[in-house]
Amino acid sequence: MNGEAWQIVWFTAWVSVLSTLAILPFGLGVAWLLARFSWPGKSLVETLVSLPLVLPPVATGLILLQILGRRGAIGSFLHRQFDLDVVFTWRGVLIALGVMSFPLLARSARMAFENVNPRLEEIARTLGAGNVRVFCTITLPLASRGIIGGMVLAFARALGEFGATIMVAGNIPGKTTTLSLAIFENVQLGQDPQAYRLLAVSVVLAFGAVWYSEWLLRPKKR
Amino acid sequence: MDLLLKNISLPLASFALEMDLEIHGQAIAIFGPSGAGKTSLLDLIAGLRRPATAFIQFDGRVLTDTSQRVRVPARQRGIGYVPQDLALFPHLSVRQNLLYGHKADGNTNGLFSVEHITEVLEIQSLGARGIYDLSGGEKQRVALARALLTSPRLLLLDEPLASLDAALRAKILPHLARVRDEFKLPMLYVTHNPDEVTALCDEVIVINSGRIAGQSPVSEWKVPQT
Numbered sequence: 001m002n003g004e005a006w007q008i009v010w011f012t013a014w015v016s017v018l019s020t021l022a023i024l025p026f027g028l029g030v031a032w033l034l035a036r037f038s039w040p041g042k043s044l045v046e047t048l049v050s051l052p053l054v055l056p057p058v059a060t061g062l063i064l065l066q067i068l069g070r071r072g073a074i075g076s077f078l079h080r081q082f083d084l085d086v087v088f089t090w091r092g093v094l095i096a097l098g099v100m101s102f103p104l105l106a107r108s109a110r111m112a113f114e115n116v117n118p119r120l121e122e123i124a125r126t127l128g129a130g131n132v133r134v135f136c137t138i139t140l141p142l143a144s145r146g147i148i149g150g151m152v153l154a155f156a157r158a159l160g161e162f163g164a165t166i167m168v169a170g171n172i173p174g175k176t177t178t179l180s181l182a183i184f185e186n187v188q189l190g191q192d193p194q195a196y197r198l199l200a201v202s203v204v205l206a207f208g209a210v211w212y213s214e215w216l217l218r219p220k221k222r
Numbered sequence: 223m224d225l226l227l228k229n230i231s232l233p234l235a236s237f238a239l240e241m242d243l244e245i246h247g248q249a250i251a252i253f254g255p256s257g258a259g260k261t262s263l264l265d266l267i268a269g270l271r272r273p274a275t276a277f278i279q280f281d282g283r284v285l286t287d288t289s290q291r292v293r294v295p296a297r298q299r300g301i302g303y304v305p306q307d308l309a310l311f312p313h314l315s316v317r318q319n320l321l322y323g324h325k326a327d328g329n330t331n332g333l334f335s336v337e338h339i340t341e342v343l344e345i346q347s348l349g350a351r352g353i354y355d356l357s358g359g360e361k362q363r364v365a366l367a368r369a370l371l372t373s374p375r376l377l378l379l380d381e382p383l384a385s386l387d388a389a390l391r392a393k394i395l396p397h398l399a400r401v402r403d404e405f406k407l408p409m410l411y412v413t414h415n416p417d418e419v420t421a422l423c424d425e426v427i428v429i430n431s432g433r434i435a436g437q438s439p440v441s442e443w444k445v446p447q448t
Contacts (some may be wrong), residue, residue: 122270123309125296127323127372137322141313 001197004173005182009201012179015090016158019097020151023105027154028147031109032139036118052164053103061167064096068168092169093176100161101154108153108217112146113139149217156209160202179205223247223376223408225267228277232266232432238274239263239432245410249402251419251440252412254429260412261306263429264378267410268303269296280376302374302407306381308365310353316364317349323372333405334373342404343367343397359390363397370405377401377409383418398422416445 001009030049034042052060068075068086078084086092116139124134140147162180169176171185179202186195225245232239239259252260265271267278269285272293278286280301285294311319320336332338340346343363348356356364362382369377382398383391399422402409411423419426419440426443428436 117309119305119307119309120311122265122296123303123305124311124322125270126268126299126301126303127368128297128325129323130295130297138311 001194001201005194005198007174008177008179008182008198011090011177012159013205015093015178016097016155019094019101019158020105020155022094023098023102023154024151027102027105027150028109031106032113032135034106035110035113049106050103052100057100057161057163058167060099061096061164064092064099064164064168068092068095087168088170088172088176090169090176093165093178096164096168097158097161100164101157104157105150105154108150109143109147112143112150115146116142145216149213152209152213152216156206156213159205159209223250224279224281225376225408225410226277226279227267229275230266230273230278231275232262232271232273234259234262234432237432239266241429241432241434243427243434243437245425245427247425248406248408249423249425250408250410251423251426252410252429253414253416253419253426254435255414258429259432260414260429261380262432264303264305264380264410264412267376268301268378269294269299300372300375301378302369302372302376303378304365304369304380304382306384306412308361310361310365310368312353314353315349316345316351316353316356319353319364320349320368320371322368325371325373334370336371339367339370342400358386359394362386362394366397366401370401370407374407377407378412379409380412381414382411383415384413395421419443420445 030045034046034049065087066072070076070079070085070087075086078086084091086095120138120142121134124138129137160180161178162184165176165178166181171177171181177185179198183195183198183202186192186198223245225243227241227243227245230239230241230243237259239262252263254260262271266273266276267280267285273286273288275288276286277289278284283294284292285299286292311322314322320340324336325334340349343366345360345363345367348360348364353361353364366379366382379398383394386394395418401407402422411418413419420443423440426436426438426440427434
């Protein structure tokens, strides 16, 4: 593999890690709320969280493009206030990956929180612990395997993202090209050996991530 | 202890817990069949349930008064609670479980110290063990010790012997009696076993379908025939 190919691999891995970390606080917050509380309109939030899983990625990308473009609600604000562009930059890649992998993290974390016996949290309160201590010392450690499994799945999903990324960030060599985009481009240009090399890297990364996630999420033997 | 429960209304799945109750004494049994609302009553006193209406006062301190929107959080009630399933934290060692809510109480001359409580309950050697490595009786004593280490002013015990076989029950019962006598802690002891009532308690409150069906000193209690 040449230097450009390695740059693409590193960029994709780096931006996938970053997007997974960026969605972590939101994913945990939403998952915890969904796991522990009921409120009117909860099903709407549940549906919104899962929507990127079922919408065509290109459609999600188009929605993001509308919102984050210079004429979009958020894009125009960022450009006006901070002279910051999202579309066709690495930030666009980051947001596309984050949005597309968010459901996997949130759903895994929600299941993990739901599997924590609420009685343990209640008894921790009778032992003098406040909400933050209960969350940090009881809920989070007991849900950690599911959360880490969800993070790995989100990372794997981000690695392979294509549709939303190309809509929001395009395919700019050295700036926004990810593994998936590079494979597609190489096939289009008839550069099959390079495409297969990148494919092999993708398979190894995705296989490793999913295998690790399955290992983490397997039932504990007691 | 002076525990006052007035105008209690807590909707449950198939009935509502509704009662007015005054408790004075040291070791009080809450007796009744499974599903009578005994655990819900303990949860309510511990601050783990939100009643529709309730006034709960313990030793002059108002813990819950729905009419005044007063609800002291569970963590500030000073109530030790050993639930039926024990709720030991499975990811923590025995020692970490014991120390989770430990409060050093300077006024009790070491009565509620880790050393004294683990000695009374004979669990000194278990500290480094994991929860899954304990026997049923050991888990029971660790859960009791954990609640005692918060230096509580009231102890709630929810069927502490129900999950144990007869031999283990006979082994744990003296520990409970020693806790009652040594720590002089007021305790509410939920059970559906009349033998435990007579062995440990001075007064019995009978609950059925969420309502008080009787209250009397244990010496005057007519043990139900099964």
